Amino acid sequence: MKIGASFAVFVLLLLSAINASAVPQDARSSRAKESETREVGLQANQPWTDTNIEVHAAEIETVSAAGAIQTNSAGGTATPSSSTSDCTIAGPVQVPFVAPELTCWSMLGRIGPAGKVFEVGSNMRFKPDTKGASYVGVNDNFFGDNAGSWRASIAGGRVVPGKRADASKEDSPKEPVAFNISIPLTPEQAWKNADIDLSPGELVTISARGQLRLSAGKADPDGVLNAAMDDVEIPDGLPCESFDYEFGKQTALAPSSTLPCGSLIGRIGEKGVVFEIGRAATFHSTVSGPLYIGINYFDFTHASGMWMVTIIVEGLDRGAQVSQTWAPGQPLGVLTLEAKPAKVLPGESYSLSGLVKDVNGKPVAGATVYLWSSFGGPMSPRSMSPWPATLTTGIDGTFNTTYHAPGMVGWESIQAGVVGAHPPIRADAQVQVSPPRAGCKKEPASNELNLMMTRFDSGTSMVEVHAKDSRHPAKTPFTWIWGDGSTTQGWSPQTHRYDYDGKYHVLEVISHEDDGTSDCAETFVPEMTKFPR
Numbered sequence: 001m002k003i004g005a006s007f008a009v010f011v012l013l014l015l016s017a018i019n020a021s022a023v024p025q026d027a028r029s030s031r032a033k034e035s036e037t038r039e040v041g042l043q044a045n046q047p048w049t050d051t052n053i054e055v056h057a058a059e060i061e062t063v064s065a066a067g068a069i070q071t072n073s074a075g076g077t078a079t080p081s082s083s084t085s086d087c088t089i090a091g092p093v094q095v096p097f098v099a100p101e102l103t104c105w106s107m108l109g110r111i112g113p114a115g116k117v118f119e120v121g122s123n124m125r126f127k128p129d130t131k132g133a134s135y136v137g138v139n140d141n142f143f144g145d146n147a148g149s150w151r152a153s154i155a156g157g158r159v160v161p162g163k164r165a166d167a168s169k170e171d172s173p174k175e176p177v178a179f180n181i182s183i184p185l186t187p188e189q190a191w192k193n194a195d196i197d198l199s200p201g202e203l204v205t206i207s208a209r210g211q212l213r214l215s216a217g218k219a220d221p222d223g224v225l226n227a228a229m230d231d232v233e234i235p236d237g238l239p240c241e242s243f244d245y246e247f248g249k250q251t252a253l254a255p256s257s258t259l260p261c262g263s264l265i266g267r268i269g270e271k272g273v274v275f276e277i278g279r280a281a282t283f284h285s286t287v288s289g290p291l292y293i294g295i296n297y298f299d300f301t302h303a304s305g306m307w308m309v310t311i312i313v314e315g316l317d318r319g320a321q322v323s324q325t326w327a328p329g330q331p332l333g334v335l336t337l338e339a340k341p342a343k344v345l346p347g348e349s350y351s352l353s354g355l356v357k358d359v360n361g362k363p364v365a366g367a368t369v370y371l372w373s374s375f376g377g378p379m380s381p382r383s384m385s386p387w388p389a390t391l392t393t394g395i396d397g398t399f400n401t402t403y404h405a406p407g408m409v410g411w412e413s414i415q416a417g418v419v420g421a422h423p424p425i426r427a428d429a430q431v432q433v434s435p436p437r438a439g440c441k442k443e444p445a446s447n448e449l450n451l452m453m454t455r456f457d458s459g460t461s462m463v464e465v466h467a468k469d470s471r472h473p474a475k476t477p478f479t480w481i482w483g484d485g486s487t488t489q490g491w492s493p494q495t496h497r498y499d500y501d502g503k504y505h506v507l508e509v510i511s512h513e514d515d516g517t518s519d520c521a522e523t524f525v526p527e528m529t530k531f532p533r
Contacts, residue, residue: 037155041137044069044146047201047314048137053157055111055128055332063106063136064123067256067272071140078105078138080150083124084166087139097141098284107150108137113132114288115198120152125187141284142333142359147398180312183293185264187212187303190255191294194312197439198268199284203314206293207280208264212305214297216243216262221307222278223260228253237263240298253298264307265296282359297351314358331360335369337416337427344405345436346504354416354427363397364405368419375412389421394405396513408504408526435524436506449511449521452491461500461528467492469511469519476512483507483525500528 008236016026040051042065055061065080087097087104099108102119102360112132115324120136130317136152181233183194185208198204207220218225223237240254241260251261256274259265264277275281277293334357352371358366372388391399406414417424455464467478480488482496483505498505505525512518 007069008477023218026286037153037457040152040154042136042138042150042152044071044138044140044148045135045143046138046339047136047203048110051134051136051152051154052134053134053154055134055157057129058127059156060125060127061134061154062125063109063120063152063154063363064358065120065136065152066122066148067150068148069138069150070145071138072142073203078242078296079122080120080152083107084140087141096283098137098139098287102139104139106139108139108201110135110137110200117200117286143361145334145361180310183309183311185293185295185307185309187214187295187297187300187305187468189300190297190388191267191292193342194291194309196291196311196313197289198291198313199288200286202285203280203282203293204285205280205312206264206266206277206309207276208307208309209279210305212262212295212303212307214262214303215299215301216297219262219295219297221264224262240296247298251298254296255294256296259296261296263296264309265294267292267294296502299379315360332367332418332421332425333361334424335418335427336414337414337429339414339429339431342430343432343434346405346433346526347406349402349404351400351402352414353398353427354399355420356399363393363395364394365395365397367393367397367421369393369399370417370419371414373412373414375406375408377411402424405431408525409433409435435522449509449519451507451509451521451523453523453525455495456526458528461498462495463498464495465507465509465523466493467509467521468512469512469513470511471519473511473513477515479510479512481508482512498525498528503527506520 038051038053040049040053042049051145068077068079070076071078071295082103082105085466087100087240097104099117099119102108102117102123107120109116110117111130112135112196114266115130115132115135119139134154134157138146139443140146181196183192185192190433210220212219214224216224218322237511238259239256239258240251241257243251243261254261255265256276259274260278261278264279265274266277266281268285268287268291269275272287272289272292274296275283291311293311297303335354340351340353341349347521354369357370369391370388371391389401391401393399410433414429414431416427416429450468452466453463454469455462455468457463465480469478477489477491478494479496480490480496482488482498484498484501486496488494488496495505505520506525508520508522509527510518
């Protein structure tokens with residue numbers, strides 16, 4: 001009996017070995033590949049990177065990452081684990097971080113297009129509770145000035161058929177998922193479904209304009225304006241409970257007891273947290289669900305008017321660099337301004353060019369750029385045309401034009417801003433207007449002769465110039481070549497009257513030394529401007 005049992009066990013083991021050896025080589029290699037570690041490039045200039053890896057519930061996944069990325073134009077860097085406790089270290093920001101409660105500038109993860117955002121850091125081992133595509137990202141609030149990438153190693157999951165594991169090398173451009181819609185909001189009820197389903201990490205920009213007429217008074221998106229009860233003015237921006245005196249307990253019907261009464265509000269989902277939008281707001285969605293917009297008010301019986309609400313959503317997968325259409329109140333990330341050449345002669349032309357991008361680094365088309373200039377310093381505004389000037393960005397977000405330097409020597413400082421941007425964004429450039437050279441070939445540092453203009457009178461078009469030669473020539477007076485076609489000889493100082501010809505001039509003075517040699521120096525004479533009497 002014992003011998004028979006042992007023999008049966010032996011036979012079963014032998015059959016198992018034979019069956020195992022009969023498994024096709026492709027199937028065994030496929031299983032081996034599933035357990036291999038895959039490398040994924042996480043690009044810093046976009047919120048999320050698709051790893052092209054699908055994870056399954058209850059399967060152990062291990063993610064490790066290394067490297068450093070640039071997180072701002074000042075050269076700040078971050079590793080996947082960063083070093084902060086949460087994003088409060090960044091201080092007040094106009095655009096929230098993707099996950100403000102998690103470590104700032106750290107590596108994030110999520111599973112599926114609506115999955116919860118979690119922190120990965122430099123190393124994480126976990127069991128997903130759901131199946132779906134895996135994404136990794138950067139916990140930042142502006143991606144337009146980021147650069148570089150982290151390298152993430154992922155063990156577990158399965159490569160999605162038809163895609164490579166290295167998400168930094170795309171086979172073909174993805175369709176952008178950003179969109180821009182406008183919704184009329186009338187005071188019929190507190191809430192309106194915007195018919196937009198948000199996912200965690202998406203960047204949402206909402207701006208609104210218009211006016212409503214409510215029982216408490218007129219209201220723009222920031223709230224009730226100039227309200228008064230019994231001839232007592234009520235400050236703008238107060239919550240609805242401030243109107244209890246007139247409307248009683250009815251004010252408790254407002255969606256929020258703390259936000260400004262009559263203001264534009266929002267929430268994500270049927271039971272989402274109510275937040276203020278006002279005239280403009282930008283935020284990263286931290287949950288999934290439908291977006292609702294509403295009016296923080298309690299009585300719509302006799303209300304009238306309309307707000308036009310513009311909503312821009314930047315998708316999780318940025319896709320191609322397509323331009324976004326400008327909308328008032330839209331937050332911007334980058335405004336550049338460059339002048340070429342940076343050094344010109346008086347009256348010469350130079351080009352001004354720049355670029356406008358949104359907070360995700362995409363070019364913005366149709367933005368109005370306002371340019372103005374000062375000459376010689378911020379308190380010396382230049383009054384000549386064409387300043388100030390306005391330009392409109394093209395489909396690639398760029399703008400450019402050509403201007404002429406003034407007929408004087410100094411620094412032209414040009415500033416640029418985008419009309420309607422919230423918060424305001426600025427850029428500047430400088431052009432050095434240098435004096436031209438005349439016939440004098442010596443460098444000023446080697447000259448023994450020095451000039452000083454002691455009088456410049458536009459009213460009489462007169463100048464007075466002093467010449468001082470350290471070798472004190474005594475035989476032959478100085479030669480004064482005034483630059484307007486006239487030449488005189490005489491000792492210092494000399495006066496000269498120029499015509500009102502709208503031109504600058506270069507005065508050259510030649511000293512005749514007693515030993516037969518000569519020296520020269522030159523100075524710039526700005527154009528004469530005749531003021532009306």
